[in-house]
Amino acid sequence: MANDLFNSFMSGPDERGRFGKFGGRFVSETLMPLILELEAEYDRAKTDPEFWAEMEHLWKHYVGRPSPLYFAQRMTEALGGAKIYLKRDELNHTGAHKINNVLGQIILARRMGKSRIIAETGAGQHGVATATVCAKFGLQCVVYMGAHDVERQAPNVFRMRLLGAEVVPVTSGRGTLKDAMNDALRDWVTNVRDTFYCIGTVAGPHPYPAMVRDFQSIIGKEVRDQLPEFEGDGALPDTLVAAIGGGSNAMGLFYPFLDDTTVNIIGVEAGGKGVDDSMQHCASLTGGRPGVLHGNRTYLLQDEDGQILEGFSISAGLDYPGIGPEHSWLHDTGRAQYVSITDKEALEAFQFCCAQEGIIPALEPSHALAHVMKIAPTLPRDHVLVMNMCGRGDKDIYTVARHLGFDMADTEGRDAI
């Protein structure tokens, strides 16, 4: 750990795709040449001004970046402590941070001459973002989605189909996000020549964790640029908070601040019904241990025999038994702190945000907000806290209504809230 502290936290991964012992390239031989080809292409692209010029043009004109940094005044007053700023990535086109990364990968796919894009999706946000960008560029798009999620996220399934994507309900395994990722990998291994696998989070074999982080880092870079407008020249946040499933929005916010040692960094995992032995959660760092899945070594939910367990959360977007390898490394080195929030706490934060700020948050950032609600009152009034509002809650209103006992079919509007 001493060495890590003397060196930069921003220099990873190494040439083998490792962050400390985490990460790597644990894939079948069939995929290995494809992953090496992708790594070479990404290495070329990331130092190519033309690549970034295209990204910046689309981020501005298609996505609507920069997203605002917003001082949440009423929330700050209600909690009576730290100043709370929300990074408004829920205002992006398609309603979440996912599109930041999808644009980068699709531009790469085009540079590599790939005509067919595949993706996995849980809640459907990454699938919608991928279908959107594929429609824009006229690319074939196939999205793998757990059969269970296809049922509970019907509006996003319809969105993807409207956008021209083929949505494949995954029935293998238990029909969840991890099984969707397995089936996407099986598709890739079968269609090696024309297909590009667009992964939605900072996980998978190298170079995905680093590449997705780099694309999402626009979030943290903008915060650096925007904060001085409120807090004066050179101002840095005191605390950063973001929700974590695979961890891409969090990595995007955290990464540009990793070497600013005064910045306190907190990732919030989904605690489901509570992180205990009953495993009704998906908090990989607080409730799992290191293992190898989907191309990387990272903290995983697994049983004593090394079989992978299903995650459980009210939020389909956090429902993944693993986490990006860089988070595992930041956890082990102590550079970032990881906590968990239960479904119940997230639902309370969801309602608090609606009532205090007129913002309907997705259930994923509601987890981050629930932790903000815990710590803000304990912090001084000049403490600057930035939370990533990584998605909007339109997709979640059915789930929330059900949990609050509100009948959406009741047209007379008798509310149970």
Add this chain to the structure above:
Amino acid sequence: MSRIDAKFAELRTEGKKAFVAYVMAGDPDYATSLDLVKGLPGAGVDIIELGLPFTDPMADGPTIQRAGQRALEGGMTLQKTLDLVTEFRKDDATTPIVLMGYYNPIYNRGVERFLDDAKTAGIDGLIVVDLPPEEDEELCIPAQKAGLNFIRLATPTTDDKRLPKVLENTSGFVYYVSITGITGAAAADAGDVGPEVTRIKAQTDLPVIVGFGIRTPQSAQAIAAVADGCVVGSAIVAEMAAGKPVEEVTAFVRSLAAGAHRA
């Protein structure tokens, strides 16, 4: 000389091609799969490839995925898979057993402990799908040091430039994957496979065995004819899935082995 090397030496003397049968350990339960495995050498199987069940078998098609699920639901574990091999070795000291699976259950047990236990149980080689040469330090090198063969997959995407890296730390034999895809998917074509086997043999003295997409005695014969042998997996596992008695599945295996041995 390892059991695998001895088996190939014996087959060379007899002028025969190798027939490798894949079955899933613990499918549908420990006792039935032990019965099946015990009957394989008598059915003409030269090398047994024993599947280690895993929840997330990324390279496998639905047939083997479901076999793994059945095994896990039946309570199969890595320990019981080792027990099965120990039990088999009581009556058979010569038929090589290659364990095929994914890395996490092995990593979870601890590599050193796993290698000791595997060696003691009587396992001869390992095929671990998600460990390419880039990750050789994880298990491949320690396995070779422990005296186990580490059998690598070569695939249609392994070009001539990459092939030496794939062959470098491979021992026992080379497993050529006949198609780009998952197990039990497209049919292997002897016309495509032949030149690929020749390409690999130009760079190694190890036997080259071909698997994926072989289902019938005819295709076993056709593929074995252009290689040093062939593997059948999903087609055998499908017989088990259909609930056929072990004797009937064994009879099917016998017909596949006869096909390969005609080559």
